[in-house]
Amino acid sequence: MTAPSPSAAIAVQGLRKRYGATAALDGMTFTVAPGTVTGFVGPNGAGKSTTMRVILGLDTPDEGRALIGGVPYARLRRPLSHVGALLDAAALQPGRSARNHLLWLAHSQGLGAKRVDEVVEQSGLGAVIGRKAGGYSLGMRQRLGIAAAMLGDPPALLLDEPFNGLDPEGIVWIRGHLKALAAEGRAVLVSSHLMSELEGCADHLVVVGRGAVIADTAVAELIARSSGGRVMLRTPARAEAAAALAGAGATVAVTGPDTLTVDGLGSEEVVRALNAGAVPFSEISAHRASLEEAYMDLTRDAVEFRAAGSEAARSGEVA
Numbered sequence: 001m002t003a004p005s006p007s008a009a010i011a012v013q014g015l016r017k018r019y020g021a022t023a024a025l026d027g028m029t030f031t032v033a034p035g036t037v038t039g040f041v042g043p044n045g046a047g048k049s050t051t052m053r054v055i056l057g058l059d060t061p062d063e064g065r066a067l068i069g070g071v072p073y074a075r076l077r078r079p080l081s082h083v084g085a086l087l088d089a090a091a092l093q094p095g096r097s098a099r100n101h102l103l104w105l106a107h108s109q110g111l112g113a114k115r116v117d118e119v120v121e122q123s124g125l126g127a128v129i130g131r132k133a134g135g136y137s138l139g140m141r142q143r144l145g146i147a148a149a150m151l152g153d154p155p156a157l158l159l160d161e162p163f164n165g166l167d168p169e170g171i172v173w174i175r176g177h178l179k180a181l182a183a184e185g186r187a188v189l190v191s192s193h194l195m196s197e198l199e200g201c202a203d204h205l206v207v208v209g210r211g212a213v214i215a216d217t218a219v220a221e222l223i224a225r226s227s228g229g230r231v232m233l234r235t236p237a238r239a240e241a242a243a244a245l246a247g248a249g250a251t252v253a254v255t256g257p258d259t260l261t262v263d264g265l266g267s268e269e270v271v272r273a274l275n276a277g278a279v280p281f282s283e284i285s286a287h288r289a290s291l292e293e294a295y296m297d298l299t300r301d302a303v304e305f306r307a308a309g310s311e312a313a314r315s316g317e318v319a
């Protein structure tokens with residue numbers, strides 16, 4: 001096991017945890033750097049929530065340790081000023097106003113109403129903060145949960161499935177908000193079992209399956225690797241184009257009524273092959289893999305992982 005980097009805001013080292021016959025964590029090891037949104041991705045049951053609970057001192061590992069700024073949670077003084085967390089947005093007193101909920105949390109940490117007003121402003125809840133939390137939509141609850149996590153202005157944030165059940169507008173808001181919080185230098189760890197939710201938001205990915213890390217990679221590198229050499233082509237003569245390109249040695253995949261992706265030939269060679277066959281085309285560009293495609297490439301050989309996520313795969317989720 002390598003020593004955690006001194007700059008790691010969150011370091012998880014060799015965590016093992018069993019629940020009876022189930023190994024929930026089986027050597028989980030990774031770090032979360034300041035200034036990044038790190039996506040923590042894997043199928044249901046992969047060990048994401050358990051890891052987060054261990055980081056927050058809510059669960060004790062059988063082996064290994066988790067550190068926040070180099071210190072275990074249990075030894076942090078005023079923990080909310082070191083790490084904020086959103087684990088379960090439904091955990092609210094339904095009859096209490098959202099503002100009173102935040103005031104109650106703030107007071108328990110020696111923080112005043114001024115800080116509550118700041119986080120309310122940041123989370124865009126100003127217009128509804130006097131309402132009873134029980135009447136909040138899921139999206140509003142998630143915002144309130146993030147506002148609560150931000151009360152202590154912590155350098156590290158953990159969010160467990162914050163996109164769950166949100167409408168597209170809610171997803172876009174959370175993505176933007178997390179990016180802004182990371183841009184302020186915070187380390188943001190956000191779990192999801194849907195890769196698409198993290199598109200355009202995560203800088204780094206820690207992919208897990210069966211209690212351990214399968215891949216730990218910068219998103220830009222991952223996308224570049226998966227995009228490598230592939231060309232996107234738009235043509236009104238799809239069949240002719242596919243035949244001409246296959247004849248020139250390319251592997252061609254149909255991606256839409258008038259689009260193909262081409263592997264094995266560079267853009268210039270594609271143009272040459274199409275011109276030689278007098279095949280018309282309207283657009284040709286270097287293909288940029290989506291996060292979902294990059295993720296599928298990454299986990300293609302991880303048989304165990306795919307088995308673990310096969311249920312999710314059938315419903316279009318990550319596997």
Ligand SMILES: Nc1ncnc2c1ncn2[C@@H]1O[C@H](COP(=O)(O)OP(=O)(O)OP(=O)(O)O)[C@@H](O)[C@H]1O
Nearest residue numbers: 019022023024043044045046047048049050051193
């Ligand atoms: N308190 C518990 N008692 C028994 N088993 C547990 C408990 N907590 C977690 N597990 C088991 O440990 C494994 C890891 O669960 P965990 O909730 O950490 O996964 P996850 O990746 O967060 O999944 P999800 O996406 O469904 O939240 C699962 O097999 C789960 O059933």
